[in-house]
Amino acid sequence: MPTATQQRCIACAAQRIHEGFEQYDRQFRRITHRARQRFEQRDWKGQMADIAARIELYEYWVKRTVKALKKDLGDDLNDHAIWPELREYYGLRISAMPDAGFMKTFFNSITRRVFATRGVDRSVEFVQPPPEEGLESLVMRRYPAWNDLESNCARILKDFRFRHAYAKPADDAGVMAQAIRNALGEDADARCLRFEFIDTHFFQSTRAYLVGRIRLADHTQPIVIALRNDRDGIHVDAVLLNTEQIGVVFSYTRSYYFADPTSVVAAVQFLHDILPSKPIDELYTVLGRLRQGKTERYRSLMSHLKQTNDPIVHAPGEAGLVMIVFTVPSFNLVFKVMRDIFRPPKTTTQEDVHQSYRLVSKHDHAGRLIDTQHFRNLELPRARFSEQLQAELFDQAPQTVGIDGDSLVFGHAYVERRVRPLNLYVREVDETEAERVILDYGQCLKDLAETNIFAGDLLLKNFGVTSSGRVLFYDYDEVMLVTDCNFYELPEPDDDYPLMDYSTHHFVSANAIFPEEFIRFLALPSQLRQTFMQKHKDLLTASYWRDVKQRLQAGEVAEIVPYERQSTAAQRIRL
Numbered sequence: 001m002p003t004a005t006q007q008r009c010i011a012c013a014a015q016r017i018h019e020g021f022e023q024y025d026r027q028f029r030r031i032t033h034r035a036r037q038r039f040e041q042r043d044w045k046g047q048m049a050d051i052a053a054r055i056e057l058y059e060y061w062v063k064r065t066v067k068a069l070k071k072d073l074g075d076d077l078n079d080h081a082i083w084p085e086l087r088e089y090y091g092l093r094i095s096a097m098p099d100a101g102f103m104k105t106f107f108n109s110i111t112r113r114v115f116a117t118r119g120v121d122r123s124v125e126f127v128q129p130p131p132e133e134g135l136e137s138l139v140m141r142r143y144p145a146w147n148d149l150e151s152n153c154a155r156i157l158k159d160f161r162f163r164h165a166y167a168k169p170a171d172d173a174g175v176m177a178q179a180i181r182n183a184l185g186e187d188a189d190a191r192c193l194r195f196e197f198i199d200t201h202f203f204q205s206t207r208a209y210l211v212g213r214i215r216l217a218d219h220t221q222p223i224v225i226a227l228r229n230d231r232d233g234i235h236v237d238a239v240l241l242n243t244e245q246i247g248v249v250f251s252y253t254r255s256y257y258f259a260d261p262t263s264v265v266a267a268v269q270f271l272h273d274i275l276p277s278k279p280i281d282e283l284y285t286v287l288g289r290l291r292q293g294k295t296e297r298y299r300s301l302m303s304h305l306k307q308t309n310d311p312i313v314h315a316p317g318e319a320g321l322v323m324i325v326f327t328v329p330s331f332n333l334v335f336k337v338m339r340d341i342f343r344p345p346k347t348t349t350q351e352d353v354h355q356s357y358r359l360v361s362k363h364d365h366a367g368r369l370i371d372t373q374h375f376r377n378l379e380l381p382r383a384r385f386s387e388q389l390q391a392e393l394f395d396q397a398p399q400t401v402g403i404d405g406d407s408l409v410f411g412h413a414y415v416e417r418r419v420r421p422l423n424l425y426v427r428e429v430d431e432t433e434a435e436r437v438i439l440d441y442g443q444c445l446k447d448l449a450e451t452n453i454f455a456g457d458l459l460l461k462n463f464g465v466t467s468s469g470r471v472l473f474y475d476y477d478e479v480m481l482v483t484d485c486n487f488y489e490l491p492e493p494d495d496d497y498p499l500m501d502y503s504t505h506h507f508v509s510a511n512a513i514f515p516e517e518f519i520r521f522l523a524l525p526s527q528l529r530q531t532f533m534q535k536h537k538d539l540l541t542a543s544y545w546r547d548v549k550q551r552l553q554a555g556e557v558a559e560i561v562p563y564e565r566q567s568t569a570a571q572r573i574r575l
Contacts, residue, residue: 010082012072014090020065021106027057032288035203035258040164042229044206045555051255052362058291062109069110077114083124091126098137098263101129105295112377118409119379129299138266139199140212145192149177152195156225157236160201160210167233176225179239180214184221191216195223198267203258205364206559207237209249213274222246222274226563238563244468247275248562252371252417253472255364256288264289279332282417285371294373297333297415304331305381312384314392317421318461321346322353322477324396326389327418335378336414339396348477356476357414366451366560368444370416370464370474378410419464422471426460426528433469435531438524440471442536448473449548450558454480454513458521480511483552487545490516515540 031054038047070077087107094103104126111117111124120127141159145152153176157169166172181188197212207226214221224246226238240246248254250271261267268283275283281300285293308330315327315334321343323336338350360369382390385408393401393408400411422441426434441463448455455462456478464474518540522529538544551557 006082006085009073009076010086010089013069013082013086014093016068016072017065017090017107017110018094018103020061020068020110021103023064024057024061024106025102027061028054028288029260031057032258032260036162036201039201039203039206039208039229040162042206042231044557047203047205047258048364050258051364054256054258054288055290055362058109062106062113065110066113069114080115080124083111087124087126099265101265102289102292105292108295109291116377118377118404119407129296135266135270137263138270139262141197141199143195143197145189145194147189149180149189149192150174152192153177153180156195156197156210160197162229162234164229165233167230167235172236175236176239179241180223183241184214184216193217198259198261198270200259200261204255207561209257211271220274224249226561237561240563243275243277245563247278248367248468250275250278250283250286251367251562252282252286253365253367253369253466253470254286254562255366256290257286259287264292282371285373290373294375297373298375301328301331301333304328305384309384311386312380312389313386314389315418316424318423320461320475320477322348323414323475324389324392326385328384332418333415334418335410336416337393337397337400337410338412340399341396346477353477356479359481360453360476360479363453364451366447366453367470367562368447368472369453369476370419370472372414372416372474372476375413375415376411378413378415379404379407380410382406382408416474419466419472419474421461422463422465423460423523425465426524431527434528437465437469437471438528438532439535440469442532442539444471444473445539446536447558447560449482449545450560452482452552452557454482454485454545456480458518460521460523482545482549485511485513485545485549487513487515487542487549489542490514513542513545515542515545 031050034050035047037043038050076082090107091104094100097103108125111121115121115124117125141156143152143155150173153173154169156176157166157172177189180192184191192214194215195212196215197210202209202211207228209227210225212223214223221241222243224240225236226240226249228235228237240249259267264284264287267287268280271283272278272280279297279300281293281295281297283293284290284296305328308328310328310330312326312328315325317325319325321339323338325334325336327334338353342348357372357374361372363369365371382403383406385393390408402409402411422437426437429437441460444463445455445458453473455473455475457475462473462475463471465471519529522532524532
């Protein structure tokens with residue numbers, strides 16, 4: 001039993017940790033609440049800034065809380081013996097609170113920073129997942145259906161109104177009603193029993209969404225309503241009624257939502273109910289609770305490793321000059337560990353690469369960038385690693401990879417969803433599919449460009465194809481902002497300096513780009529190259545890229561929405 005003095009210290013420390021979490025959570029919600037005003041005022045630039053601001057909050061409050069604990073406890077802060085008692089004291093007081101799992105994750109983050117924990121320290125961390133909160137803790141808005149879908153839809157829009165009025169609410173209600181009839185049949189008016197929507201808007205980029213379900217006699221139907229805000233008012237932009245469409249909206253390739261449900265845990269449960277194929281960790285992440293998403297991903301990984309025995313091997317695809325990439329074949333993740341030294345022609349440093357990944361984490365993903373999580377001191381069972389992979393890790397990344405008993409410990413690792421590398425995919429599919437995906441590769445480059453991302457390395461091996469057939473970019477080693485690049489036409493070759501050797505004999509800045517050279521990265525059969533050139537030849541011109549750069553610098557961007565639009569609104573907006 002702790003002494004009275006020790007008990008007071010434990011109580012003080014537990015309270016300090018909880019106060020740190022509350023400060024973090026309060027600021028997180030304050031930024032989240034701003035999204036409504038950003039949407040109403042069409043303040044897209046402010047919305048983009050809030051993405052980065054919200055991401056940085058967690059680390060800030062972890063560091064600040066540890067600093068405060070050091071002041072409170074002095075040398076006792078590093079006394080491992082007090083922390084099991086501290087964990088119990090803290091856990092008993094938060095156990096019945098909404099979103100208690102977030103509070104436990106915050107506690108774990110504190111311990112990991114104090115002790116520089118490798119893997120998981122079960123003696124001081126909360127290990128077991130918190131009990132699920134029932135959906136009853138999630139406030140919903142419910143609307144009985146009375147054989148008149150237009151009236152129901154009109155009421156829903158009225159309840160989820162903004163300071164900026166709907167431009168044509170009656171027309172929008174009609175669009176919603178007809179979309180429901182198209183999905184459920186012309187008798188949908190009579191079949192629908194009730195509409196249920198989460199009592200908050202979901203804001204992402206330039207769109208607001210209403211998320212809910214339709215109750216029918218024999219099943220429930222998910223429904224998501226996408227709203228846009230034009231200068232003349234707010235409009236219904238799309239009505240999404242199947243899991244495939246809605247799954248794209250909540251994809252791991254999209255930017256994080258700004259939403260404030262009464263219980264995030266219950267909201268995730270609701271989303272998982274309507275999107276059962278979505279991993280829980282991805283749903284936490286897409287709602288902006290990145291650290292909880294990371295925690296849930298680690299739990300699911302550890303659980304999977306305990307239940308399986310397949311080896312950890314090199315991920316499919318060509319070996320990179322920067323990262324060693326490996327995977328568990330039966331699990332949908334890849335792990336990327338940085339080499340200690342990058343071989344030529346790579347000129348970037350390890351810190352450059354870390355900065356590139358941080359840039360992407362705070363940027364609009366536009367449906368073309370995989371969300372990546374950075375793990376420190378990640379511990380994995382050594383026996384599961386192939387001998388070949390272990391040899392490469394110890395040879396190429398000895399500063400990052402260590403041994404602790406039966407485990408390999410990675411000082412850092414980037415973890416992301418596994419997709420099929422594009423260069424492999426085009427060899428495996430028929431000609432029609434190969435042509436489709438190469439055209440989408442070109443569109444991927446354009447979508448990224450319109451959101452101010454230049455991929456840097458355009459080799460097909462750095463792009464992947466999702467299970468839904470969408471091309472995205474996943475290799476961020478050399479990613480840059482378009483606005484930081486300078487795009488030039490290639491000069492005419494002369495006798496002394498052949499065209500292809502120009503960059504090796506003439507000084508150019510690190511950010512000098514010659515788009516005409518891009519075609520060299522397309523190691524494609526002639527038919528596929530011809531297909532690409534027919535639609536995306538402009539990508540090989542400096543004028544295309546300079547035009548994009550000028551529009552970005554002027555504050556103009558293209559809206560890239562994750563659904564097929566049911567409206568004809570302008571595709572470009574000004575920040």
